[in-house]
């Protein structure tokens with residue numbers, strides 16, 4: 001059984017360390033029995049109730065992908081000690097119309113990378129608050145807070161440090177087991 005995991009990446013920039021992390025995690029996920037595919041959020045407009053009855057294609061597609069996923073992985077940077085706007089905006093779109101939220105009750109987890117020492121811990125906690133409110137089954141352990149600087153990735157995008165890679169492989173196995181036990 002391969003679980004389909006939709007991955008929402010909170011950074012929109014091309015050189016994102018969180019996107020690099022997503023790419024590096026794909027083979028570890030595959031080994032653990034998950035297929036990671038991105039749920040794109042960059043074309044979502046800012047959330048607006050007025051747009052909801054006749055949503056643009058990007059919103060329709062986003063909601064479709066949320067629904068199709070067995071579980072969702074949020075990979076978030078931290079902006080000013082909080083959740084970056086694109087990821088919060090995506091959660092808000094998924095949560096409406098009321099009673100029909102695609103992201104209600106989903107299996108999910110949150111990880112993140114930043115250049116700072118706090119390594120997205122504050123952003124992740126903010127994000128978990130919204131996901132708890134949406135009644136998600138959130139994998140809480142192991143937590144993944146990565147400070148990513150020079151040398152974290154090899155030139156071909158792999159995780160350079162063997163211990164870190166082993167830890168992340170263990171995290172992937174734990175997430176697959178969590179999905180299995182909550183499906």
Ligand SMILES: Cc1cc2nc3c(=O)[nH]c(=O)nc-3n(C[C@H](O)[C@H](O)[C@H](O)COP(=O)(O)O)c2cc1C
Pocket residue numbers: 011012013015016017018019077078079080081082113114115116117118119120
């Ligand atoms: C608007 C803004 C606010 C930021 N605030 C924080 C912060 O609160 N904590 C932190 O660790 N890094 C912060 N950073 C630095 C990010 O960790 C760094 O830009 C990181 O590369 C962002 O992730 P990305 O590479 O996936 O885009 C901030 C960056 C930006 C652009």
